[in-house]
Amino acid sequence: MAYIEFSGVEKRYGNFQAVSRFDLTVEKGEMIALLGPSGCGKTTTLRMLAGFVPVSAGTMRVDGRDITREPPYRRNMGMVFQGYALFPHMTVARNIAFGLEMRGVPASEITARVIEALDRVRLHDFAERLPRQLSGGQQQRVALARAMAINPDVLLLDEPLSALDARLRHEVRAEIRQLQRATGLTTLIVTHDQDEALSMADRLVVMSKGCIEQIGSPADLYERPCNRFVADFMGRSNFLGGKLDGDGRFLTDHGVALNFDGAIPNDASTLSFRPERTRLVAPDALGASATDGSTNTLAGTIVSFAYLGPVIECQVQVDDGPTVMALLTNTVDPARLGMHEGSRIGVQWSRRDTTLLA
Ligand SMILES: Nc1ncnc2c1ncn2[C@@H]1O[C@H](COP(=O)(O)OP(=O)(O)OP(=O)(O)O)[C@@H](O)[C@H]1O
Ligand SMILES: [Mg+2]
Structure with missing residues (x-):
């Protein structure tokens, strides 16, 4: 009891x-x-x-x-x-x-x-x-x-x-x-x-x-x-508006198909992923990874880096879409990898780390 x-x-x-x-x-x-x-x-x-x-x-x-x-x-x-x-x-x-x-x-x-x-x-x-x-x-x-x-x-x-x-x-x-x-x-x-x-x-x-x-x-x-509300309140998240597009697929408002796992809430109109679950990939990897169902990748341009001590916060302007955030551990030196403000980049994360929200 x-x-x-x-x-x-x-x-x-x-x-x-x-x-x-x-x-x-x-x-x-x-x-x-x-x-x-x-x-x-x-x-x-x-x-x-x-x-x-x-x-x-x-x-x-x-x-x-x-x-x-x-x-x-x-x-x-x-x-x-x-x-x-x-x-x-x-x-x-x-x-x-x-x-x-x-x-x-x-x-x-x-x-x-x-x-x-x-x-x-x-x-x-x-x-x-x-x-x-x-x-x-x-x-x-x-x-x-x-x-x-x-x-x-x-x-x-x-x-x-x-x-x-x-x-x-x-x-x-x-x-x-x-x-x-x-x-x-x-x-x-x-x-x-x-x-x-x-x-x-x-x-x-x-x-x-x-x-x-x-x-x-x-x-x-x-x-x-x-x-x-909960996703936003509990730490930071990236949100993309859109709609369901077949089994385990979500079509964003800016026309990119993304994969997700897990439950589909009623009235699912938002897809979210956490900035710390992303990695930045070179633009030449974009074509290959886009067809792989286990990950999601958004192509875009780096807007800014902010050094926060343990992590580096990177804002990426997605092509024809919103700005999303990626968090890099500070073991990564973006400049040494040739990543600068204005660089073409892919933001990649796992299908498992992708949640649909009402
Ligand atoms: N005696 C009261 N008369 C009228 N409204 C009240 C009274 N006490 C609280 N409220 C209202 O009830 C709501 C909830 O207040 P409460 O103090 O429980 O909020 P809280 O979640 O503890 O907020 P905080 O994080 O600011 O402490 C508020 O909008 C507050 O203005
Ligand atoms: Mg209170």
Whole structure:
């Protein structure tokens, strides 16, 4: 049986539908990321589960128990709110103790629980500091310790890393993941950062305008996005408009037949392929590869190269068609291969790496 179950959960503010028919089941110990653009309903969904926002319709169950109308303090969920919110006038230790007192934990136990919580995030030496005497990453870890100190059944993290710089984000997200694995705590984390979601979660829920677009493992969403929104949101993709043209063939709007594998969605009008799955081939290979059903090749002209450190991004203007992007690993030196801006080139990728989208 699923540990957390949302069935048909909705939230309306007046006429505005913030969350529509939200259905999701979460297994015990799972880490789920809610992902989507600003305003798509991520925070609202988390706050409905926590009990801070009443639902307009639907039910939520935890461990088989209907919690839809229970007050927040009866739900036993630890929450880290968007933008860390420690009480500024309380020491780190008092911040953590406060939540325990609110829940009626006996005073004799509180000290030990505070120490345990601070040990967990490796901040035992900071107990007597005020929040403003901590770095952003340390404050974020205190907020996490505070949420976990109550021994919650469910941990809810709303953009817990948003205030951190890129380097610290990487560190703290690895720590959160380790803690979550070690404690087996069922966790919902909200983020709008797709790298964060891919690297942390067992499954992702991609949302748009209050609706779930797709639920799946990181690989599912990245390799098999169900529509253009998800493909575009999860990393970068090339998209070509067109229509089906017989078995496993797609005719682009600019008149090139391409091969694809896999499912054909209803109303398939877009073909996509990832820039990192392409290679650039010499123009003299174009004629030969075009007849080979296992690959696709588009002929064009190199518009630009951008050196991005680990990869080189290459924009290619397809003959009579759109511009597409190819990513080269920086073990390739385009100039040494005679590739320059303005060079004739072929962009080639495998039929297996070609997806049709609705
Ligand atoms: N109290 C409220 N009254 C009216 N509308 C609200 C209220 N709270 C949220 N909304 C609206 O509901 C929508 C979803 O908001 P929510 O905070 O869930 O978005 P989000 O996905 O968390 O976005 P972000 O990534 O910016 O945090 C937004 O359009 C927001 O303006
Ligand atoms: Mg939010």
